[in-house]
Amino acid sequence: MNETFHLAGEGSTHRRIIEAALQEFTERGYKGASTRAIAERAGVNEVTLFRHFGSKLDLLRIAVEYEVSQMHVPESLEPYLEMDFRAGFTAFLREFLMQLTCQSDILMLGFAESYSHPQIVYSLRQMFWRIRISLQDFFNEMQKRGRMRKADNHVLSQMVIATLHTTPLIKKHAPSEWADQLTDERLIAALVETIASAYGISNSTP
Amino acid sequence: MNETFHLAGEGSTHRRIIEAALQEFTERGYKGASTRAIAERAGVNEVTLFRHFGSKLDLLRIAVEYEVSQMHVPESLEPYLEMDFRAGFTAFLREFLMQLTCQSDILMLGFAESYSHPQIVYSLRQMFWRIRISLQDFFNEMQKRGRMRKADNHVLSQMVIATLHTTPLIKKHAPSEWADQLTDERLIAALVETIASAYGISNSTP
DNA sequence: GTATAATGCAAGTACATGCTTGCGCATGTG
DNA sequence: CACATGCGCAAGCATGTACTTGCATTATAC
Numbered sequence: 001m002n003e004t005f006h007l008a009g010e011g012s013t014h015r016r017i018i019e020a021a022l023q024e025f026t027e028r029g030y031k032g033a034s035t036r037a038i039a040e041r042a043g044v045n046e047v048t049l050f051r052h053f054g055s056k057l058d059l060l061r062i063a064v065e066y067e068v069s070q071m072h073v074p075e076s077l078e079p080y081l082e083m084d085f086r087a088g089f090t091a092f093l094r095e096f097l098m099q100l101t102c103q104s105d106i107l108m109l110g111f112a113e114s115y116s117h118p119q120i121v122y123s124l125r126q127m128f129w130r131i132r133i134s135l136q137d138f139f140n141e142m143q144k145r146g147r148m149r150k151a152d153n154h155v156l157s158q159m160v161i162a163t164l165h166t167t168p169l170i171k172k173h174a175p176s177e178w179a180d181q182l183t184d185e186r187l188i189a190a191l192v193e194t195i196a197s198a199y200g201i202s203n204s205t206p
Numbered sequence: 207m208n209e210t211f212h213l214a215g216e217g218s219t220h221r222r223i224i225e226a227a228l229q230e231f232t233e234r235g236y237k238g239a240s241t242r243a244i245a246e247r248a249g250v251n252e253v254t255l256f257r258h259f260g261s262k263l264d265l266l267r268i269a270v271e272y273e274v275s276q277m278h279v280p281e282s283l284e285p286y287l288e289m290d291f292r293a294g295f296t297a298f299l300r301e302f303l304m305q306l307t308c309q310s311d312i313l314m315l316g317f318a319e320s321y322s323h324p325q326i327v328y329s330l331r332q333m334f335w336r337i338r339i340s341l342q343d344f345f346n347e348m349q350k351r352g353r354m355r356k357a358d359n360h361v362l363s364q365m366v367i368a369t370l371h372t373t374p375l376i377k378k379h380a381p382s383e384w385a386d387q388l389t390d391e392r393l394i395a396a397l398v399e400t401i402a403s404a405y406g407i408s409n410s411t412p
Numbered sequence: 413g414t415a416t417a418a419t420g421c422a423a424g425t426a427c428a429t430g431c432t433t434g435c436g437c438a439t440g441t442g
Numbered sequence: 443c444a445c446a447t448g449c450g451c452a453a454g455c456a457t458g459t460a461c462t463t464g465c466a467t468t469a470t471a472c
Contacts, residue, residue, distance in 0.1 A: 013448080013449080027321040027322075028237075028321060028322055029235045029236075029237060029238070029318060029319075029322075030235075030238075031234075031235060031237035031238045032235070032236075032237045032322055034428080034429060034430085035429075035430065035431080036428095036429075036430095044449080044450085045449070045450050045451070046430095046431090047431090047432085047433095047449080047450075047451085048448080048449060048450080050430085050431065050432080051448085051449085055430080055431080056429095056430065056431090108317055108318065109318075111314055111318075111375050112235060112314065112315075112317075112318035113235075114378060114379060115233040115234060116233075116234055116235075116238055121379060125379050128376075128379075151396075151399070151400070152392065152395070152396040152399070154384075154387065154388070155369075155388070155392060155393060155396035155397075156396060156400065158369065158372070158373060158376065158388075159365060159368075159369045159396070159397070159400070161372075162365075162368040162369045162371070162372035162373065162376075163361075163364065163365045163368045163369065165368070165372060166364070166367075166368035166371060166372055167364060167368065169317050170334075170364065170368075172320065173320060173327060173331050173334075178360075181360065182360070182361070182364075186358065186361060187361060189358070190357075190358040190361035190362060190365070191361075191365070193357070193358070193404070194357070194362065194365070194400065194401065194404045194405075195400065195404070197403070197404035197405065198399070198400045198401070198403035198404035199400075199403065219418080219419080240458080240459065240460085241459075241460065241461085242458095242459075242460095250419080250420085251419065251420050251421070252460095252461090253419080253420075253421085253461090253462085253463095254418080254419060254420080256460085256461065256462080257418085257419085261460080261461080262459095262460065262461090
């Protein structure tokens with residue numbers, strides 16, 4: 001009784017459950033989240049949850065897939081490569097990588113449940129991977145075009161991603177006077193400044 | 207079955223349980239880890255676990271405290287500040303920050319359980335914080351001494367820590383041909399290279 | 413030798429929770 | 443109208459698991 005619920009009219013319940021589930025799962029972990037709590041949070045009866053998704057595990061799967069589907073990755077790097085290194089990098093960060101700061105919760109869940117639910121992690125890994133590869137490609141291309149010095153692109157891209165992914169988690173536990181200072185723009189600025197200073201080649205022709 | 211039993215009175219059992227608990231907790235989360243599994247992993251009877259620690263929650267508390275106590279932070283930055291920027295930074299990374307790569311599992315647990323067990327997270331946060339502040343101080347001091355250009359030290363230190371903390375987690379999910387390339391030394395090298403290139407001031411007197 | 417402390421073992425209690433069943437109530441559509 | 447669909451409600455089943463109790467066993471201390 002899975003696929004029979006796609007009446008255009010009542011996607012509302014379906015979606016509300018998924019979103020409630022994502023919140024509960026990310027807050028309490030898979031085991032910690034009870035179907036009762038999810039249903040209550042979604043404002044539906046517990047039975048409705050099972051009628052829609054069959055089991056708690058399937059709910060997790062579908063919720064994760066839903067979240068992953070929300071993400072978009074660059075189809076072409078060309079627009080960013082045509083710019084100056086600083087500008088291109090900044091645009092790229094803003095456009096794609098900042099998603100990591102929004103979805104850090106579910107990526108976190110993926111890490112936490114990696115042992116118990118390897119299948120779930122696979123989807124999240126894909127998301128993580130593709131965006132990482134894009135970044136690495138961006139560096140590779142910039143180097144080919146002479147706008148960036150040679151670097152350890154593998155680790156470099158990981159640095160950037162790790163920073164964007166971890167910062168929101170840290171902010172949660174930080175005293176608020178610190179957390180408030182850590183705006184997205186400041187993050188981006190620092191990343192761009194660091195990497196551009198280290199490896200950027202200014203194209204101001206001498 | 208006569209070798210390890212009469213070692214040091216009772217410390218052996220106590221420690222074995224703590225270590226088993228840390229493994230189970232980090233692998234499955236607090237809820238996911240059962241006292242039975244912990245006891246079995248430690249090679250003791252489940253009752254023994256309760257006789258030692260009273261409750262599962264207290265076991266978690268004590269285990270986390272134990273892990274935190276294992277960490278050491280720099281008392282003085284002086285030795286590192288006397289060196290060249292690259293050398294000092296490298297030494298600092300090796301000496302203190304690499305601990306994050308070993309303890310990423312439990313830090314991870316802290317993030318994952320942050321909602322359910324805020325008291326636990328507090329200990330871990332302390333650990334995270336103190337080492338972060340040290341790094342930031344290191345940057346501050348290096349700048350005072352004219353070996354480093356001005357930078358957003360707050361974000362910069364966070365970048366470094368995030369990278370060291372996230373990389374081992376990523377390695378777990380990476381295809382092995384990637385994971386194997388990501389050695390600790392390569393990580394350190396890339397971090398030093400990046401930050402030194404960006405902000406380091408070579409003291410080779412012109 | 414005997415007391416004491418640490419552990420194993422078997423059994424059981426209480427409770428949370430995933431999941432099911434059976435019912436009735438709306439709403440809209442042919 | 444008749445019928446289907448989506449949902450709420452009440453109750454319950456089955457299972458895992460934190461935690462307890464009582465007793466037997468071993469090892470070390472004195």
